[in-house]
Structures are given as structure tokens and as C-alpha cells.
Amino acid sequence: MSTIVQHNDLQAFITSVYEKLGVPGPDAQLAAIIAVASDLRGVESHGVVMLPRKADYMLKGLIEPKPKIKVERESPATALIDGGNGLGAVVASQAMELCIQKAKEVGAGFVSVHDSNHYGIAGYYSMMALEHDMIGIAMTNTTPIVAPTFGRKAIIGTNPLSVAAPAGAERPFVLDMATSVVPSGKMTVYKIKGEDIPEGWAIDSEGKAMHNPADVHTMLYSRTGGGILPLGGLGELFGGHKGYGLSLMVDIFSGILSGSAFGPNVYPSKDGKKAPGNVGHFFGALSIEAFSPLDDFKSRMDEVIENLKNAPKMPGQERIYIHGEKEYEIEEKRREEGIPLHDQVITSLEELATRLEMPFPF
Numbered sequence: 001m002s003t004i005v006q007h008n009d010l011q012a013f014i015t016s017v018y019e020k021l022g023v024p025g026p027d028a029q030l031a032a033i034i035a036v037a038s039d040l041r042g043v044e045s046h047g048v049v050m051l052p053r054k055a056d057y058m059l060k061g062l063i064e065p066k067p068k069i070k071v072e073r074e075s076p077a078t079a080l081i082d083g084g085n086g087l088g089a090v091v092a093s094q095a096m097e098l099c100i101q102k103a104k105e106v107g108a109g110f111v112s113v114h115d116s117n118h119y120g121i122a123g124y125y126s127m128m129a130l131e132h133d134m135i136g137i138a139m140t141n142t143t144p145i146v147a148p149t150f151g152r153k154a155i156i157g158t159n160p161l162s163v164a165a166p167a168g169a170e171r172p173f174v175l176d177m178a179t180s181v182v183p184s185g186k187m188t189v190y191k192i193k194g195e196d197i198p199e200g201w202a203i204d205s206e207g208k209a210m211h212n213p214a215d216v217h218t219m220l221y222s223r224t225g226g227g228i229l230p231l232g233g234l235g236e237l238f239g240g241h242k243g244y245g246l247s248l249m250v251d252i253f254s255g256i257l258s259g260s261a262f263g264p265n266v267y268p269s270k271d272g273k274k275a276p277g278n279v280g281h282f283f284g285a286l287s288i289e290a291f292s293p294l295d296d297f298k299s300r301m302d303e304v305i306e307n308l309k310n311a312p313k314m315p316g317q318e319r320i321y322i323h324g325e326k327e328y329e330i331e332e333k334r335r336e337e338g339i340p341l342h343d344q345v346i347t348s349l350e351e352l353a354t355r356l357e358m359p360f361p362f
Contacts, residue, residue: 003346004338005362011036013349013361014051018087020356021058022065027090034089034120039339042330043176045185046121049192049345052352054087054118062276063087063117069094076106080258081113085276088119092138092281096125099285100132107290112253113281114260118142122162123176123324129164129285130172133294136164137284141254143277144264145220146180147227149236149244152207154220154227155264158183159250164324166288168298170305174324179247181229184220187213192344200233202226223269253282 011032018028039047057063067086071079079098083091095111102109119125122138129136142157160183162176181201190197190213202210205225210216219226231243255262260280267277288297305322313320341349346362353360 002340041327083116103285112258114258126162126164167301254280
């Protein structure tokens with residue numbers, strides 16, 4: 001069962017939770033906007049469902065509500081940012097804004113970040129560039145819950161990446177994907193719904209397939225072995241080694257280049273207790289006009305999108321989708337009709353409100 005919640009009401013509640021936890025008003029509102037953006041676009045695994053976990057981290061002192069975010073290194077086109085262990089959404093937004101500023105000045109901007117935290121959907125930040133007729137890039141490393149190809153212990157992250165590019169008459173291209181078969185939050189969604197996960201999503205410490213999302217969740221966060229599989233699945237037959245390679249690539253840009261934690265060291269444990277995540281991000285913005293007349297680029301984007309949409313369909317299929325198209329359509333519907341939240345999500349939010357001694361509006 002689900003409860004329909006209006007996005008403005010959900011955003012107001014998330015903002016009030018973060019403010020209760022000591023986050024300054026503008027930062028709290030920004031973090032709420034980004035969380036709700038996930039739910040609006042149908043990416044429930046990265047939306048309000050993560051609020052209780054992030055609140056718990058803040059209550060335990062593992063995320064700084066008022067971080068000292070600072071630029072440590074800088075050139076005309078690049079920068080390195082210390083995120084001050086702040087909310088990932090706040091740190092990432094500042095980093096992407098700096099990318100866009102640099103792209104306006106010199107044609108391209110790239111920013112690497114260390115000492116941050118989970119930032120929500122990567123697509124939010126790549127899409128920030130669309131407002132300036134730029135191509136946006138965003139990626140981040142994550143908790144090590146993915147087993148490398150031919151491995152049976154999770155030592156790399158789901159490490160998502162996103163690229164957004166504007167079009168003319170067509171909607172923008174927005175690729176936003178984990179480099180694993182599924183993002184970690186998908187396990188949480190299946191666990192909440194009480195459904196088994198499909199074959200080929202996760203393996204145990206012996207390399208055998210797992211089906212119970214609760215068991216997978218326990219295994220992953222106790223770090224006892226096993227893991228989610230890379231994009232492409234088990235072994236090399238269907239390209240699992242390519243997903244593994246993409247995950248490692250993201251970690252090179254986000255973790256190694258920035259000087260943050262990488263691989264199995266993201267969200268470490270010390271003496272059996274969790275420690276700050278030291279998550280790394282990487283962002284880019286490219287001014288299209290530094291390469292091509294903007295109108296020409298948008299016209300060519302429209303052409304390639306139209307070619308794809310008009311291509312012959314498989315039997316029983318009516319549409320070929322462009323990346324981001326489904327999410328745009330879901331967002332339009334949910335802005336009008338509201339966001340469905342599973343009853344277990346509502347319960348977890350109500351328990352959080354009780355814990356923080358604040359009113360619960362749903």
C-alpha cells in the first residue's frame with residue numbers, strides 16, 4: 001500500500017528534518033529539493049527513503065551539518081574541493097556550480113571533491129548544466145558493495161555516472177546509471193516491498209546467487225563477503241567485466257584523483273563503529289559553443305533522437321526511449337498527481353519525526 005504525498009509537502013518535511021539536525025536553512029532546503037527530485041523522477045532508491053539513514057549519520061556525528069567547504073587547488077579550468085564532511089547534496093551542488101562558472105569563462109570546467117557523502121542521484125548535477133546550454137558530467141564513488149568480476153567479496157562501489165546534453169525540440173539526453181547491475185537503494189526498495197530480487201543481482205560469499213533482499217542488505221553492510229554484481233552480471237559472457245571497468249574508472253576520477261577514500265575504504269569502520277565516509281565526486285561542464293554553434297548542436301541532437309525513436313521496434317513494443325525520457329514523463333505526472341510513498345517508508349519517516357520530537361504531516 002502507498003500514500004500519495006505532494007512534492008511541496010514532502011520537500012517542506014525534509015527541509016524541517018535537516019534544520020532540526022542543525023543544517024542551515026538554505027542548505028536544508030537544497031538537500032530537500034535534491035531528495036525530492038529523485039522521487040519525482042521515479043528513482044525512489046535515492047529519494048526520501050534515504051532520509052532516516054542520513055539523519056542517523058548526522059545524529060552520530062558522521063556527517064557535519066555546517067561543513068567548511070573550501071577550494072584547495074584551482075586552475076582556470078579545474079579545481080579540487082574539500083567537502084568538509086558535509087551533506088553530499090550541498091557539497092556537490094557547489095562543485096557543479098563552480099564547473100559551470102569555469103566553463104563560461106574558459107569553455108570547460110572540471111572539479112574533483114573529497115571528504116563528502118552520498119549526494120543522491122548523479123543526474124541532478126549533470127542536469128544543472130542544461131540550464132546553461134552545456135553538457136554536464138557527474139560521478140561519485142560509493143560504499144563498497146559490488147564484487148569485481150571473478151571476485152566473491154564486495155570491494156568497489158555501485159559508482160554511478162551521469163551525462164546530460166541539451167537538444168532542441170526534443171527533451172535533453174540524460175544518462176544516469178549505476179555501474180552495477182542495480183544501485184544499492186534498489187535492494188532497500190525490494191526489501192520494503194517484501195519481494196525477492198531477480199536472479200543475477202547479487203552473490204553470497206561463496207559466489208552463489210542470492211534472492212532475499214534483506215539477506216543481501218545484511219551481508220553487504222556487515223561486509224562479510226559477497227556483493228552486488230557489476231553491470232553485465234556474473235563473469236564476462238554478458239559484459240560484467242565492462243561494468244567492473246566502468247566502476248573502477250569512476251573511482252579513479254572520484255576517489256583517487258581527489259585524494260578521498262576509494263575502493264573498500266569508502267565509509268570505513270573503526271573498532272567496529274562506522275566512521276565518516278570520505279566519499280569522492282567528480283564533475284564536469286562543457287560549453288557547447290566552445291566546440292560547435294549551439295543551434296547546430298541542438299539540431300543534430302534532435303536528428304539522432306528522432307532517428308532512434310523512429311527505428312524499427314521489437315514485436316510487442318511501441319516505443320524506443322531516449323535516456324531520461326521516462327523520468328521526465330514520471331516527473332510530469334507526479335508533480336500533478338503526487339508522489340506515492342510505500343507504507344513502510346511512511347512508517348520510517350514517522351519514526352524519525354518522533355525521534356526528533358517534531359510533527360509528522362503525513
